[in-house]
Amino acid sequence: MNIAIIGAGVAGLTCATEFVARGAKVTIYEKGPSIGEQACSWWAGGMLAPWCEGETAESSVVKLGQHAKSWWKTHTAQVQENGTLVFALDRDLSELRTFAKRTTDYQSVGAQEIAQLEPDLGERFSQGLFFPEEAHIDPRKSILSLFDQLVSAGVIFKFNCEVEPGTLSGFECVVDCTGLAAQDAIPELRGVKGEMLLLRSRDVTLQRSIRLLHPRIPLYVVPRGNGLFMVGATMIENTERTRVSARSVFEMLGSAFALHPAFSEAEIVEIGVDARPAYLNNLPKVNWRGKVLTVNGMYRHGFLLAPVMARVAANAIFEGYQIPELMDEYCY
Numbered sequence: 550m551n552i553a554i555i556g557a558g559v560a561g562l563t564c565a566t567e568f569v570a571r572g573a574k575v576t577i578y579e580k581g582p583s584i585g586e587q588a589c590s591w592w593a594g595g596m597l598a599p600w601c602e603g604e605t606a607e608s609s610v611v612k613l614g615q616h617a618k619s620w621w622k623t624h625t626a627q628v629q630e631n632g633t634l635v636f637a638l639d640r641d642l643s644e645l646r647t648f649a650k651r652t653t654d655y656q657s658v659g660a661q662e663i664a665q666l667e668p669d670l671g672e673r674f675s676q677g678l679f680f681p682e683e684a685h686i687d688p689r690k691s692i693l694s695l696f697d698q699l700v701s702a703g704v705i706f707k708f709n710c711e712v713e714p715g716t717l718s719g720f721e722c723v724v725d726c727t728g729l730a731a732q733d734a735i736p737e738l739r740g741v742k743g744e745m746l747l748l749r750s751r752d753v754t755l756q757r758s759i760r761l762l763h764p765r766i767p768l769y770v771v772p773r774g775n776g777l778f779m780v781g782a783t784m785i786e787n788t789e790r791t792r793v794s795a796r797s798v799f800e801m802l803g804s805a806f807a808l809h810p811a812f813s814e815a816e817i818v819e820i821g822v823d824a825r826p827a828y829l830n831n832l833p834k835v836n837w838r839g840k841v842l843t844v845n846g847m848y849r850h851g852f853l854l855a856p857v858m859a860r861v862a863a864n865a866i867f868e869g870y871q872i873p874e875l876m877d878e879y880c881y
């Protein structure tokens with residue numbers, strides 16, 4: 550089967566990977582000049598944390614997100630399987646109790662266990678939650694590694710090609726993975742702005758994603774190796790994709806210092822921003838819009854849920870499966 554995919558973010562690249570595995574010939578059209586340059590996927594933290602996400606997300610995100618770790622392990626060497634640690638400062642300990650009530654599959658840990666897991670944080674926190682089955686990836690290296698594999702498998706990439714789904718001919722199927730850019734065609738799609746920092750510190754060592762709870766500014770830090778840390782991310786109901794506010798940077802840095810004072814001497818390597826594509830219920834969706842299959846609405850779960858969405862899309866195209874209305878009924 551000859552398939553066109555529009556958009557080379559995490560949704561487009563995971564779909565291409567599934568389609569190639571089923572014997573399809575795939576061409577990807579990307580309006581940016583290279584992988585990542587215009588994709589929301591470039592700015593992600595890369596947390597594969599379905600149980601932590603259960604604090605606010607639907608149970609279907611927790612259930613289907615559990616497949617992400619093994620999918621990424623099959624397709625990249627980037628998966629760090631060290632779990633997630635969740636803390637709150639003493640004055641915010643009620644946040645930790647609420648988080649514990651809303652989530653599952655964690656162990657409550659005290660100072661000694663924290664010191665064993667993360668020696669740099671041992672003296673700073675006396676209680677926390679440890680989610681041992683969670684993982685994280687470097688999203689940039691991961692999508693670049695999918696790109697390399699797809700090129701080797703014969704997938705054609707057409708960069709600097711901004712196309713509309715209805716204008717492509719000569720393909721048996723067109724799959725729209727354009728993220729927030731599809732907003733004109735899909736009015737129910739909205740943007741949720743996310744700002745992030747990349748810090749470099751030789752004075753902090755972390756093995757796993759850390760979440761610091763706060764009533765207004767919850768923060769996470771994801772170690773990327775070589776002293777690099779992704780610090781994120783704001784969640785602002787806004788479609789703005791390029792402007793980072795002073796307040797957001799100030800608040801993220803403040804929370805990073807609260808996690809570990811050595812972050813005050815860290816180098817700011819990068820300040821990034823994009824808007825996550827989201828439907829009103831914050832759940833992604835695979836659906837036919839005429840003859841075009843749309844895979845969109847990844848919200849804050851692009852790396853967590855794209856593997857499942859890609860498989861749902863492949864089942865619809867290759868097996869003719871009906872796509873259920875509810876994400877809870879998606880089959881992996």
Ligand SMILES: Cc1cc2nc3c(=O)[nH]c(=O)nc-3n(C[C@H](O)[C@H](O)[C@H](O)COP(=O)(O)OP(=O)(O)OC[C@H]3O[C@@H](n4cnc5c(N)ncnc54)[C@H](O)[C@@H]3O)c2cc1C
Pocket residue numbers: 555556557558559560561578579580581585587588589590591592593594595596597710711712713726727728729730731742743744745781782783822823824825826844845846847848849850851852853854
């Ligand atoms: C700060 C931040 C932190 C995040 N952290 C996480 C996390 O830890 N874990 C997680 O799972 N998710 C996270 N996310 C969410 C995740 O990044 C998104 O859900 C995901 O990137 C959306 O992927 P996508 O492929 O749908 O869209 P995109 O990545 O935006 O890709 C769409 C692509 O389509 C291209 N395109 C658009 N229009 C056209 C056109 N007409 N023709 C050709 N090409 C076109 C664009 O150039 C782009 O490359 C985070 C997001 C942000 C902003």
